[in-house]
Amino acid sequence: MSPELAPARLPQVVILGAGYAGLSAAKAAHRLGGGRVQVVLVDRSPDHVLRTELYQVDEIAREGTAHRQWAVPMADALDGRVARFVQASVTGIDLSSRSVRLDTTTLPFDGLVICLGSVPSYFGIPGAREIAQEVYSLSGAERLAARLRDMERAAARAPAPSRPRVVVVGGASTGTEVAAEIATADWKTIADPSAPTPEVLLLTGPLPLLQGFPEPLIRHARELLTKSGVEIRENTPVVRVEEGRLTLKDGSTVPFDVCVWAAGVEAPPVVAQLPVEHGRGKRLKVTPNLEIADHPGVFAVGDVIEYANPGSGVLVPGTAQAALAGAPVAGHNVVARLLGKRLKRFSYHEKGVIISLGIGKGIGRAGPVSLWGRPAYVLKSLVEAEYSLAVERG
Ligand SMILES: Cc1cc2nc3c(=O)[nH]c(=O)nc-3n(C[C@H](O)[C@H](O)[C@H](O)COP(=O)(O)OP(=O)(O)OC[C@H]3O[C@@H](n4cnc5c(N)ncnc54)[C@H](O)[C@@H]3O)c2cc1C
Known part of the structure; x- marks a missing residue:
C-alpha cells in the first residue's frame, strides 16, 4: 500500500x-x-474599528460605549473565505x-x-502618557468619554456653579475635531439637566492650526471654533503634564479638569x-x-x-x-x-479632506472645491456612512 x-x-x-x-x-x-x-x-481586537469616528466622544458618552456604532465584529467585516482571522x-x-x-x-x-x-506620540513629555486622555484608540476614546461625562455630572452637582475646563493639546485635524465636538455637545441630555457648557481650550505646538489646509479654510475653521466657544492658543508647546495642570514652555501653567492629547502619532x-x-x-x-x-x-x-x-x-x-x-x-x-x-x-x-467642526459644521476640500459649514459636514457624514456600510457588507 x-x-x-x-x-x-x-x-x-x-x-x-x-x-x-x-x-x-x-x-x-x-x-x-x-x-x-x-x-x-x-x-x-475582535472588531474592525472605525477609528475615523472616534472624535465623537459626546456620542460615546451618551451611549456609554463606542462598540455599538464604531466597532464591526470581524466575522461581519470579513467573509470567512477571504482570510482566516487570528485574534x-x-x-x-x-x-x-x-x-x-x-x-x-x-x-x-x-x-x-x-x-x-x-499610537500616540508623547515626545517624552513627562506625565503626558500617564495623565492625558487620547482618542486614537477605541478604549482611549471610551475612557475620555466617561471622564467627560463624570466631569459634567460633578460640575452639575457642585454647590457653587462653575464651568469645567477641557484642554486639547494638538491643533491638527484630530485635536480640532475633538475640541469642537466637546464644545458643541449637548451635555445636558448626555450627563445631567444642569450640566454647564465646558470651557474648551485648544493648544497648538510649533505647527500652526490645521497646517496644510488652504488659508481661507483655516480662517473659516478659526471662526467656527471661536463661535462654538473654543479658545485657541497657538505656539504654546506643553513641557509637562501633572494632575489638573499643564506647564507650557514659557513656564506658565494651565489648569484643566480633563486633558486630551492629540499631538500626533508614531x-x-x-x-x-x-x-x-x-x-x-x-x-x-x-x-x-x-x-x-x-x-x-x-x-x-x-x-x-x-x-x-x-x-x-x-x-x-x-x-x-x-x-x-x-x-x-x-x-x-x-x-x-x-x-x-x-x-x-x-x-x-x-480625493479631498473634510473635518467636522462640531455638530452640523465642518470645513474641507473635494478636489479643487472648498467647502464649509453644513455642506462639508453632510459630505463627511456621507463618506463615513459609505465606508461603514462597505465594511458591514463584508
Ligand atoms: C479621531 C480620528 C479621526 C480621524 N479622521 C479621519 C478622517 O476623517 N479621514 C481619514 O482619512 N483619516 C482619519 N483619521 C486617521 C485614520 O484613522 C488613520 O489614518 C487610519 O486608521 C490608518 O489606518 P491603518 O489601517 O493604518 O491603522 P488602524 O486603522 O489604526 O488599524 C491598525 C490595526 O492594528 C491593530 N494592532 C495594532 N497593534 C497591534 C498589535 N501589536 N497586535 C495586534 N494588533 C495590533 C489595531 O487593533 C488596529 O485594528 C482619523 C484618526 C483619528 C484618531
Missing part, C-alpha cells in the same frame, strides 16, 4: 492589523491569490526567520503585510523595533511597491509607513483615505511576489 501523501501546504500570507489597511489588503490578497495562497489576518497581539516580527511572534503562538509567513497603524513599538530603515516617528520606509527594501515579500501600508509620492516627493498622509488607497496595492503585491507575477506601484491621489 502506498503511503498517504500529505497535502501540499499553501504559501501563507500573514497580514498584521485588521484596521482600514489590513482588512482591505486581505481582500486584495484573496482576490489575486484565490485558492493558491492561505491568507491569515491578525489583530488584537492575538503581535509581540515581535522576525524578518530573518520569517515568522511573527504572537502572545499565543508563533506564525511563520511566506509573505507579510504590516498594517499595525499608529509607529507602534513592535514596528519601531524592526531592524530596517525608518522615517519620522519610526514609520517604515517602503519602496514604490510598498515593500521593505532588502526584505522581498515583506510589505507595509497605512499609518505605519513613511512614503513620498513618486514624482512630487510629497509624503503620503497618515489617513484612512491613504491607507485604503495603498492597501489594495500591498495586498496584490504580497501575492504577486509569491506567484512570480508583476508588482504594482503605489501613487497616491487625494
Whole structure:
C-alpha cells in the first residue's frame, strides 16, 4: 500500500492589523491569490474599528460605549473565505526567520503585510502618557468619554456653579475635531439637566492650526471654533503634564479638569523595533511597491509607513483615505511576489479632506472645491456612512 501523501501546504500570507489597511489588503490578497495562497489576518481586537469616528466622544458618552456604532465584529467585516482571522497581539516580527511572534503562538509567513497603524506620540513629555486622555484608540476614546461625562455630572452637582475646563493639546485635524465636538455637545441630555457648557481650550505646538489646509479654510475653521466657544492658543508647546495642570514652555501653567492629547502619532513599538530603515516617528520606509527594501515579500501600508509620492516627493498622509488607497496595492503585491507575477506601484491621489467642526459644521476640500459649514459636514457624514456600510457588507 502506498503511503498517504500529505497535502501540499499553501504559501501563507500573514497580514498584521485588521484596521482600514489590513482588512482591505486581505481582500486584495484573496482576490489575486484565490485558492493558491492561505491568507491569515491578525489583530488584537475582535472588531474592525472605525477609528475615523472616534472624535465623537459626546456620542460615546451618551451611549456609554463606542462598540455599538464604531466597532464591526470581524466575522461581519470579513467573509470567512477571504482570510482566516487570528485574534492575538503581535509581540515581535522576525524578518530573518520569517515568522511573527504572537502572545499565543508563533506564525511563520511566506509573505507579510504590516498594517499595525499608529499610537500616540508623547515626545517624552513627562506625565503626558500617564495623565492625558487620547482618542486614537477605541478604549482611549471610551475612557475620555466617561471622564467627560463624570466631569459634567460633578460640575452639575457642585454647590457653587462653575464651568469645567477641557484642554486639547494638538491643533491638527484630530485635536480640532475633538475640541469642537466637546464644545458643541449637548451635555445636558448626555450627563445631567444642569450640566454647564465646558470651557474648551485648544493648544497648538510649533505647527500652526490645521497646517496644510488652504488659508481661507483655516480662517473659516478659526471662526467656527471661536463661535462654538473654543479658545485657541497657538505656539504654546506643553513641557509637562501633572494632575489638573499643564506647564507650557514659557513656564506658565494651565489648569484643566480633563486633558486630551492629540499631538500626533508614531509607529507602534513592535514596528519601531524592526531592524530596517525608518522615517519620522519610526514609520517604515517602503519602496514604490510598498515593500521593505532588502526584505522581498515583506510589505507595509497605512499609518505605519513613511512614503513620498513618486514624482512630487510629497509624503503620503497618515489617513484612512491613504491607507485604503495603498492597501489594495500591498495586498496584490504580497501575492504577486509569491506567484512570480508583476508588482504594482503605489501613487497616491487625494480625493479631498473634510473635518467636522462640531455638530452640523465642518470645513474641507473635494478636489479643487472648498467647502464649509453644513455642506462639508453632510459630505463627511456621507463618506463615513459609505465606508461603514462597505465594511458591514463584508
Ligand atoms: C479621531 C480620528 C479621526 C480621524 N479622521 C479621519 C478622517 O476623517 N479621514 C481619514 O482619512 N483619516 C482619519 N483619521 C486617521 C485614520 O484613522 C488613520 O489614518 C487610519 O486608521 C490608518 O489606518 P491603518 O489601517 O493604518 O491603522 P488602524 O486603522 O489604526 O488599524 C491598525 C490595526 O492594528 C491593530 N494592532 C495594532 N497593534 C497591534 C498589535 N501589536 N497586535 C495586534 N494588533 C495590533 C489595531 O487593533 C488596529 O485594528 C482619523 C484618526 C483619528 C484618531
